[in-house]
Amino acid sequence: MKGWFKTESDTSRHSDKNGSLFVEEIISCSDGKYNPIRIFSSDQILKATNNFDANHIISHGRFIWYKGTIEERKALIKKWEGDHVFSPSADNAHRDIAVLSMMSSHKNVLKLLxxxxxxxxxxxxxxYADKGPLQLEDKDGTPLSWSARLKIGKEIANAVAYLHMAFPRIIINRDINPQNIFLDENGTAKLSSFCLSISIPEGESSVFDDKVFLWNIR
Structure with missing residues (x-):
């Protein structure tokens, strides 16, 4: 597919830059304590998604989720929309990976592979989450039942509470919406995005972000 062929120097440059930014986020979020993260090659990603084929898309918003198979295992593959140097996104992909790696042991968070x-x-x-992103209505327009909504709300609340309490710094998600919640084959809710998350310094109860919004934990 045109646009996805990269030179060896491109690959090396992106790897060096992303690697250094990723380490910074890991240190910032977790004081440098994290589980090893598997690194896949671009060839593996392109093969799994058939060069990011539109037929593999299951969700399309600020970022695109593809279904694919990697190392004989079904997986969900997340790619940022508009990912070229001239259109930077406010989303922090490196923070997303760092926090997701810390949260992957939680049953209500999409596990990072x-x-x-x-x-x-x-x-x-x-x-892979068999039922895909959360839909508040089915295909014929029937709303999701209140009992199902309550169950999903409780499960996501459990993940958020863990995010607030389990790490040296409190982390606020700031991006909870149906598009970022997936359901597995049993209907268990899985939170998937931490790219807009922000940390509150240890010992503090609030923080200003770069848009001068005040975020606090009470």
């Missing part, structure tokens, strides 16, 4: 740093922005590989 690895990432690829050979593109302009890292591509993330996660466990």
């Amino acid at each position: 690895g990432c690829c740093v050979e593109f302009v922005k890292p591509v993330i590989v996660c466990e």
Whole structure:
């Protein structure tokens, strides 16, 4: 597919830049304590998605989720929209990977399988969720039942509470919406995005972000 052929120097440059930014985010979020993260090659990602074929897309928004098979395992593959140097996104892909790696042991978070740093922005590989992103209505327009909504709300609340309490610094997600919640084959809710998350310094109860919004934990 035109546009996805990269030179060896392109791959090396992206790997070096993304690697260094990723380490910075890991240190910032977790004081440098994290589980090893599997690194996939760009060739593996392109093969899994058939060169990011539109027929593999299951969700399209600020970023695109593809279904694919990598190392004989079904997976969800997350790619940022507009990922070229002239249209930077406010989303922080490196923070997304760092926090997702810390949260992957939680049953209500989409498990991180690895990432690829050979593109302009890292591509993330996660466990497959059979029922896909949360839909508040089915295809014929029937709303999701209140009991199902309550169950999903409780499960996501569990993940958010863990995010607030389990790490040296409190982390606020700031990006919870149906598009970022996936459902597995049993209907268990899985939070998937941490790219807009922000940390509150240890010992503090609030923080200003770069848009001068005040975020606090009470």
